[in-house]
Amino acid sequence: MNRNTVRWLLGLALVSVIGLAVAWRDRFDVAALQTWVESAGSAAPLVFIALYAAATVLFLPGSVITLAGGVLFGPIWGTLWSLTGATLGAALAFLIARYLGGDWIARRAGPRLSRLNDGVAAEGWRFIAFVRLVPLFPFNLLNYALGLTRIAFLPYVLASALFMLPGALAFTWLGYAGREALSGGEGTVRAILIALALVTSMAFLPRWIRKFRAKPMPDVEELKRQLDAGEELLVLDVRGASEFTGEGGHISGALNLALEDLPKRMAELEDYKQSTIRLVCRTDRRSAQAAQLLTAAGFSDAQPVRGGMTAWLAKGWPSTQ
Structure with a gap:
């Protein structure tokens, strides 16, 4: 048997x-x-x-x-x-x-x-x-x-x-x-x-x-410090393409993947499953939703950045169009 x-x-x-x-x-x-x-x-x-x-x-x-x-x-x-x-x-x-x-x-x-x-x-x-x-x-x-x-x-x-x-x-x-x-x-x-x-x-x-x-949501000051220190992390901007390349610009080196496309393109991020991922949108609403999707998919450290690009630009820090 x-x-x-x-x-x-x-x-x-x-x-x-x-x-x-x-x-x-x-x-x-x-x-x-x-x-x-x-x-x-x-x-x-x-x-x-x-x-x-x-x-x-x-x-x-x-x-x-x-x-x-x-x-x-x-x-x-x-x-x-x-x-x-x-x-x-x-x-x-x-x-x-x-x-x-x-x-x-x-x-x-x-x-x-x-x-x-x-x-x-x-x-x-x-x-x-x-x-x-x-x-x-x-x-x-x-x-x-x-x-x-x-x-x-x-x-x-x-x-x-x-x-x-x-x-x-x-x-x-x-x-x-x-x-x-x-x-x-x-x-x-x-x-x-x-x-x-x-x-x-x-x-x-x-x-x-x-x-x-819930982990404490990092703010733009923490993200800037990590980037300036050269820490290994992925900045994932979940706005649409027009916002990403628009007047407000985006953080240099950020990867653009719109929130609505994230579920069907999750495989593209497979190499980052155990990496630090910081999610950015105009404020932090869409990035919080993206963080939930990534966490449910097994990503170990995917967190939204409080205030998003609005807070980043308010600091007068550079952005790329």
Whole structure:
């Protein structure tokens, strides 16, 4: 039996088990989890972690288990066990996807998918941080999808564990607060307030992580200093040809490639993928869009210059027509 056949069989088996798990997901609730885990006695944490990891692989809702962790183990141990189970499950799903489909995707990926893959790999742990803190995609599906990219396994696991922590802590506290409210414990009000504060703070994380990912935009003074020092960099002017050669002129040595032509002419810049690229337009709006396109295509250091040619000319620095 060759390797491809083994992969197909394993893939079919996995899909079948996922289908069964999803069909029975109505039976998967906090009460059922509590019964299963409490019946394990001293091995309860290990059973909980194993259930969380299996649920992650089988597309069962992780939020239910995290809430159950707060009910069963309290806010501290519940967070630790939930995070351990979620990280283990995310790692397993990643490895399964990479084994079953990584090579196939690499061989058949078109130019657009290859550029996206390069961009994800170039971002590395920053991309993992962003998608873990900003839930743009379902958690379980994302674990498999990331296994099909070129992100290295160890940074994926470490970044996942670190940046899943805020969500695990918030939902665990929420489960713990619910338990305290039902039992009428003395710390009910405090537990509820902490849970609400943690959940509310999650709403501000997307804005914070976007700022964290963004590199500071260089200005024309920094660009002039780099050029005068003879540093190796490409000045890419993304204005149209008429603006580039018009009255305002352009920075000497700049390459002109209009923003609207950039997606279909990306291959012309392949040699600059690991180089410093500074993007210029009349201000910085079009150059910011170009920077996003280049970063998504795997260029490591493509940044717009704040103020563009308007700021450059305001300094009285020379330009070429």
